Amino acid sequence: MAVEDATPDTPPIEDPGAPDQLDDAARPQWRRDVAIFLSGQTVSLFGSMLVQYAIMWHLTLETKSGVVLALAAVAGFLPQAIVSIFGGVWADRLNRKLLIILADGSIAVTTLALAIFLLNGVTDLWLIFLTLAIRSVGAGIQMPAVSALIPQITPTDKLMRVNGINGSIQSAMMLLAPAAAGALYASASLIAIFFVDVVTAAIGIGLLLLVPVRTLVRAGERPGYFADLVEGVRYVWHHGFVRWLLILFAIVFLLIVAPSYLTPLMIARTFGDEVWMLTVNEIAFSIGMVGGGAIIAIWGGTKNRVLLIVGSSVVFGVLSIGLGLSTNLWVFFGFMFLLGLAVPFFSTTSMTLLQERVEPERQGRVFGFVGIVMAVSMPIGMVVFGPLADVVSVESLLVVAGILTFAVVAIAALVPSGRRAMAAVREQP
Template identity: 25%
Template structure:
């Protein structure tokens, strides 16, 4: 049976579960590649943090490594979106995987031979982040092209499940891997995940997006910035996308500080050690996994707009309820509410963006959104660090959660957001039909 045959009988009702994966072999290989790569990323992040700690013992330098990893995403994200819409997306993903794999291998070799200096970690981390930044818009643009429009919801829910499962598996295994094989061995395992990911992506059939007027022309500097401007103008002129971007930025701004505040809250307010924090975060991940499995059904029942709104309200509500948390069980209950909301909001957000963005602009639109959302994080983290010194952390949790709750209600009460006309708009732009598929030349 051909890849498209199984879905031709379900034009109006989306697939789910194993039937979805059987119907879309190319998406399945993409999903496996992304999940394996994310497992490697989780192992890699802990290994590099441990490496810096072992070499220097400095928390300041550990923070510097995080900055080196974050800056390329913020500074280069929109430019990477242009490349994702201009260049061969499949080739871009494979090259990025191979480059990142080689970089972590170099880092492992230098560490195991005692030739590693701290500045080398910063350089390799920054370069690895550059290639990841180049790859991300291509991955985000490819995903909706591998399934039919009615299966975007399942595609996004499965993607969310894979990401959460990969993070949990990676973090759960990282400690044992580092203890058994050492930091160098952990980095070499990350290299293997990149190789597997590149191999799987090379076997994927990726439909070519509908060409814009500029595609096929020589990419000069002037044309590059013209393409970038087109992407920015499309985001700015499409009101539903503007609302989604603002919602995502505000959520990241208000919710981001929890990573800084929660450890302090657990230690200072609850008088617990890192074990209590680990338990809370593990429960959050479990609830995110459970929510990811249910999100396809939820979104089909209430629609992507209300899924986005409901998921964000769960996040804000769980956040605000932290004000009343007086025990680790109460913290776990609040974290569980957050964990339920994140996949639902994420699936709703991505489905709305995908339905309202032409295939040939998907890379630029997703890159602009990712850059703006990520840029909100260091701003909010710095503000939270200051506010945490001048007010009780439970009060700060309650205040940030309440402000986020109000912003969500205001933005999702907007006429544009409530209008049914915003749904399915992609059908007027692109049929989003992945069959018959034509594999782009490598």
């Protein structure tokens, strides 16, 4: 495989094809490039999170309906699942920076269009769902490209720390975004938040333009698009560890992330429907994620990263039960903080393992499948848990989800495929 610059006057650089193809000498300005890239993505993410929180709160406070939240989750995640597999192939065939710019720009234009409709008095729910769906398509293109670009510009031995820093920065934005969204939603309007998202997207695109990104080109005859797609599917299916990790990732997302998406509904029904309560709920979770990301960035993680993934999954189950049994609002916020603290130990470790063990020319497609897993698990979980939340209490759903998580982790650790996957990671350098 050869790597060549997007500019035609730069000679190609031969690449050995191993996952650790980049070191400090190969890209001496990697710190500058990573800093600019992460800064741009963080600014863009901040605007997207403003929209996410504002729409979720708007639907929660206006409808108090689990079915409406379930439909919003389907609209916001299912298109991403459909597009991610194609987005992964594009990330392996095209310039990843260009893909990110096009996706971010399309999301901003869609948000601007919704703002204009709302200004003209068009407030139908289907319009919000349509906007969520289009934004989800953009995420399906952007996510694999971003995940594959980070190891492309970062030395492999720095990946865990860079991912930890990235997670901590994004968590800090998650801390700032709900507070800013709450202030804007209460004092201004939903439309004002949409305009802020457009501005932050423009800033993010401008910063990304400053980062030189090479386009990966495989040596020899270039396979067709669908040949790449099929090869990616075969790779994921036959790679024991990747397959095992994606299945565990999917089930954890289904059992933990989907029910936790209903925590604002639980707060509104049980503790009160004031905006500050919803804001503190998100802030508590975000503070925990900042702390968890900082620990990972400083510590660098344990060598047995599979054990860290399994252990954090068990912690998710404990905390889900704790959330469901909480009768005091501040105790509930405390469990949300701990849940956020545990997330980087699962997500950052999982992403780093994939970045380290998957060949660079396949990372786009693999992270496309990660996007599919994340995007499909959420709407499936919400299709189940959303309507149930209108029949039974959210508290009961959280407790049941936590108990099921214990069973899933035990099975994942004990089945032959799980033992083989964990043994393979321990044996390989």
